[in-house]
Amino acid sequence: MATGRTHRPATRSRGIPEATVARLPLYLRALTALSERSVPTVSSEELAAAAGVNSAKLRKDFSYLGSYGTRGVGYDVEYLVYQISRELGLTQDWPVVIVGIGNLGAALANYGGFASRGFRVAALIDADPSMAGKPVAGIPVQHTDDLEKIIDENGVSIGVIATPAGAAQQVCDRLVAAGVTSILNFAPTVLSVPDGVDVRKVDLSIELQILAFHEQRKAGEEASPDGSGPAAAPKDTSGQGPDGDVPAVMPA
Amino acid sequence: MATGRTHRPATRSRGIPEATVARLPLYLRALTALSERSVPTVSSEELAAAAGVNSAKLRKDFSYLGSYGTRGVGYDVEYLVYQISRELGLTQDWPVVIVGIGNLGAALANYGGFASRGFRVAALIDADPSMAGKPVAGIPVQHTDDLEKIIDENGVSIGVIATPAGAAQQVCDRLVAAGVTSILNFAPTVLSVPDGVDVRKVDLSIELQILAFHEQRKAGEEASPDGSGPAAAPKDTSGQGPDGDVPAVMPA
DNA sequence: ATGTCTTTGTGAACGCGTGCACAAAGATGG
DNA sequence: CCATCTTTGTGCACGCGTTCACAAAGACAT
Numbered sequence: 001m002a003t004g005r006t007h008r009p010a011t012r013s014r015g016i017p018e019a020t021v022a023r024l025p026l027y028l029r030a031l032t033a034l035s036e037r038s039v040p041t042v043s044s045e046e047l048a049a050a051a052g053v054n055s056a057k058l059r060k061d062f063s064y065l066g067s068y069g070t071r072g073v074g075y076d077v078e079y080l081v082y083q084i085s086r087e088l089g090l091t092q093d094w095p096v097v098i099v100g101i102g103n104l105g106a107a108l109a110n111y112g113g114f115a116s117r118g119f120r121v122a123a124l125i126d127a128d129p130s131m132a133g134k135p136v137a138g139i140p141v142q143h144t145d146d147l148e149k150i151i152d153e154n155g156v157s158i159g160v161i162a163t164p165a166g167a168a169q170q171v172c173d174r175l176v177a178a179g180v181t182s183i184l185n186f187a188p189t190v191l192s193v194p195d196g197v198d199v200r201k202v203d204l205s206i207e208l209q210i211l212a213f214h215e216q217r218k219a220g221e222e223a224s225p226d227g228s229g230p231a232a233a234p235k236d237t238s239g240q241g242p243d244g245d246v247p248a249v250m251p252a
Numbered sequence: 253m254a255t256g257r258t259h260r261p262a263t264r265s266r267g268i269p270e271a272t273v274a275r276l277p278l279y280l281r282a283l284t285a286l287s288e289r290s291v292p293t294v295s296s297e298e299l300a301a302a303a304g305v306n307s308a309k310l311r312k313d314f315s316y317l318g319s320y321g322t323r324g325v326g327y328d329v330e331y332l333v334y335q336i337s338r339e340l341g342l343t344q345d346w347p348v349v350i351v352g353i354g355n356l357g358a359a360l361a362n363y364g365g366f367a368s369r370g371f372r373v374a375a376l377i378d379a380d381p382s383m384a385g386k387p388v389a390g391i392p393v394q395h396t397d398d399l400e401k402i403i404d405e406n407g408v409s410i411g412v413i414a415t416p417a418g419a420a421q422q423v424c425d426r427l428v429a430a431g432v433t434s435i436l437n438f439a440p441t442v443l444s445v446p447d448g449v450d451v452r453k454v455d456l457s458i459e460l461q462i463l464a465f466h467e468q469r470k471a472g473e474e475a476s477p478d479g480s481g482p483a484a485a486p487k488d489t490s491g492q493g494p495d496g497d498v499p500a501v502m503p504a
Numbered sequence: 505a506t507g508t509c510t511t512t513g514t515g516a517a518c519g520c521g522t523g524c525a526c527a528a529a530g531a532t533g534g
Numbered sequence: 535c536c537a538t539c540t541t542t543g544t545g546c547a548c549g550c551g552t553t554c555a556c557a558a559a560g561a562c563a564t
Contacts, residue, residue, distance in 0.1 A: 019521060025461040029440065043541065052442040056523055056544095063543055071529045071542040088461050089468030096460070103362045107355035113440060113457035118464065157467055158460070181470060182463040184456075188281065188365060190304040198466045200459050204436075205365035207452050208348070208410070209277040209340050211434040212370065214450045215409055216341030218433060271551060295511065308514095308553060315513055323512040323559045 016087075020061045026051045027058065028084045034077050043074035085118075095122035095154045097180075099171050100163030101131060101141050104186055108162060109137035122154040127167065144171075151178035158182045165189045172199075268339075272313045278303045279310065280336045286329050295326035337370075347374035347406045349432075351423050352415030353383060353393050356438055360414060361389035374406040379419065396423075403430035410434045417441045424451075 030050040034042055044062075048055035062068060062075070068083055069075045085091055096114065098105050101124050108114075114121055124136055127144040134141050142150060150156070159180040161168050168187035175183060176197055185191055185201040193199055282302040286294055296314075300307035314320060314327070320335055321327045337343055348366065350357050353376050360366075366373055376388055379396045386393050394402060402408070411432040413420050420439035427435060428449055437443055437453045445451055 017521070021465050022458070022462055024465070025455075025458040026442070028461070030442075044543095045541085050442070052444070054523065056525090057521085059541090059543060060522085067543075069542055070531085072531045072540045074541070087465070089464040090461065092468075094460075094464055094467070103359035107359040108456065110355045111456060114460075117457055117461065119457075119460055158463055182467045184459050184463060190278070190282075190302070192304070196470070198463055200463060202454055202456070202459060203277075204360065204363060204454070205369060205371075206274070206277040207436050207454060208346075208366075208371055209280070209342065209369065210274055211410055211436060211450055211452060212341040212346055213273050213276070213339070215346070215434045216344075218448070269551070296513095297511085306553070308555090309551090311511090311513060312552085319513070321512055322561085324510045324561045326511070 016064045020064055021088075023051070023053065023057075023061055024084050024088055026053070027061070028081065028088070028090075031077055031081045031084070035081055039077055041070075041074045041076055044069070047075065090118035092118065094119050094158055095156045096120065096158045096160060097123045097125055097147075097150060097154070097156050097175075098160045098162060099125045099144070099147070099175070100161060100167070100187075101126040101136055102162065102164075105160075105162035106136050108160060108186075109139065119158075122156055123150045125150065127163075147171075147174055148178040151175065151180060156180060158184070160184045160186070161191075162186045268316045272316055273340075275303070275305065275309075275313055276336050276340055278305070279313070280333065280340070280342075283329055283333045283336070287333055291329055293322075293326045293328055296321070299327065342370035344370065346371050346410055347408045348372065348410045348412060349375045349377055349399075349402060349406070349408050349427075350412045350414060351377045351396070351399070351427070352413060352419070352439075353378040353388055354414065354416075357412075357414035358388050360412060360438075361391065371410075374408055375402045377402065379415075399423075399426055400430040403427065403432060408432060410436070412436045412438070413443075414438045 027047065030047055031042070033050070034047075044055045044059045048058040051058065059069075062080075065083055065087055068080055082091075096119050098108055098121060101109065105124070105126070109121060109124055113119075121137070121139060124139050124141045125144055125147055126132075126141050129143060131141045132143045151159075157180055159175040159182070161171055161175075161183060163171055165187045168185065168189045169191060172183060172185070172191045172193065176193055181196060182198045183191065183193070183200070185199055186203075188203055188205060191199050191201075279299065282299055283294070285302070286299075296307045296311045300310040303310065311321075314332075317335055317339055320332055334343075348371050350360055350373060353361065357376070357378070361373060361376055365371075373389070373391060376391050376393045377396055377399055378384075378393050381395060383393045384395045403411075409432055411427040411434070413423055413427075413435060415423055417439045420437065420441045421443060424435060424437070424443045424445065428445055433448060434450045435443065435445070435452070437451055438455075440455055440457060443451050443453075
């Protein structure tokens with residue numbers, strides 16, 4: 001799971017738990033793969049395995065959407081694909097703008113995952129004047145000055161921020177002021193937005209640090225003569241465990 | 253305090269909740285910024301605001317690390333930076349390999365967030381022979397054939413997968429077999445790994461779909477602001493669909 | 505010292521998410 | 535039509551995470 005979410009339980013309208021919503025795309029992906037192989041139906045057990053979750057959890061998730069399964073048989077793949085797509089709002093077209101066309105922004109623009117599922121890159125925006133007009137992924141980059149106009153003319157409600165951290169909040173403010181109400185933030189900054197605007201963040205270094213924590217814990221448990229814990233088998237030989245208490249406070 | 257006092261060890265408390273671990277990098281980032289501005293101490297309230305969380309949550313998070321604050325004053329910034337860094341395992345160097353040097357992989361290689369906090373890009377690996385030797389972000393790309401050797405010689409335990417979905421599982425298997433125990437997966441696939449291996453995934457299209465869900469809900473709420481009597485009506489009731497029944501199936 | 509003021513650290517309550525276990529629903533076969 | 539078998543849908547219990555609210559701890563002034 002990534003990122004904290006909004007602190008608002010206003011999801012009572014449909015009653016679909018946030019955790020369930022976060023898994024729907026996973027199910028959809030697995031179902032789409034089945035659909036391409038022309039598999040007509042699938043059981044909760046099979047689908048759960050494909051999505052990497054517990055089958056009871058999957059069934060409960062689907063129960064929030066309605067009773068779309070047939071007992072003794074399973075779920076109709078095509079029908080479920082449609083229902084989930086509709087629930088997620090993928091039956092309509094979502095124009096998206098990407099702000100900040102550096103290495104990451106360009107990679108995102110080229111990413112196929114956008115167009116394939118109801119999302120359309122409406123525009124690429126960058127603050128560098130020398131980028132203007134230059135095509136990236138077949139789309140000409142436009143200058144930040146025209147941000148508001150672009151948002152307005154294309155009816156954009158979802159924005160992707162791929163700028164340096166320093167510019168993120170400012171870009172965010174402009175996006176919101178122009179009418180964007182959902183933001184996907186790749187910049188390593190906490191964005192503050194007014195109520196009603198959703199922000200999800202993708203942060204590489206946070207993910208790595210979490211992995212490092214667990215990695216350290218794994219390494220420390222092998223040698224630790226500590227009473228509790230699994231005095232597990234010596235897989236050791238990690239060699240690189242001089243550890244000790246090296247100071248090494250890191251820079252920026 | 254059910255689970256005994258942690259006053260004694262203060263070094264390795266294996267009882268740090270996962271949710272807390274996920275927030276430590278956030279605190280660390282905010283603290284580092286304060287440190288650079290030479291701010292000596294900070295209150296839980298201020299730091300919480302900077303990190304975008306609740307102050308009570310932050311205090312509880314820190315309580316798992318030990319009692320590093322001073323009542324009536326707050327937390328010593330430098331000390332806390334060090335403690336969190338140590339807890340996350342950032343006081344040591346983590347060599348990382350990136351597999352799949354396409355648009356995304358190249359962007360990741362160029363990302364400054366790597367080197368800045370204890371992580372070092374040890375190698376870039378790609379399956380395309382024509383990429384071999386070609387430098388990306390100052391590091392020559394190596395061929396997949398040498399994957400095992402690279403992992404071994406550099407003592408790599410963290411791998412980043414930025415390949416197409418189709419190659420992800422295979423690359424994952426080889427990484428794990430070679431000794432990698434933590435994986436950051438950018439490919440839109442569910443990876444299956446043996447016990448003891450951590451996997452975190454970053455998935456653009458899932459994030460977008462979650463945003464789309466909320467976006468759709470916002471748009472649909474304008475008409476009927478009622479919402480009272482959440483009689484949990486997950487049953488049918490779909491008759492309100494704006495569209496017909498087009499099974500918008502989409503490609504991968 | 506003593507009192508006041510600030511801020512931490514945490515007990516306790518609450519709510520959400522997860523997983524078990526099973527009854528109900530429907531398919532299938534005789 | 536009845537029996538049996540498969541698989542869904544869900545009631546329930548449990549554990550984690552969040553939040554409130556406050557006593558304890560220390561700083562600081564007198």
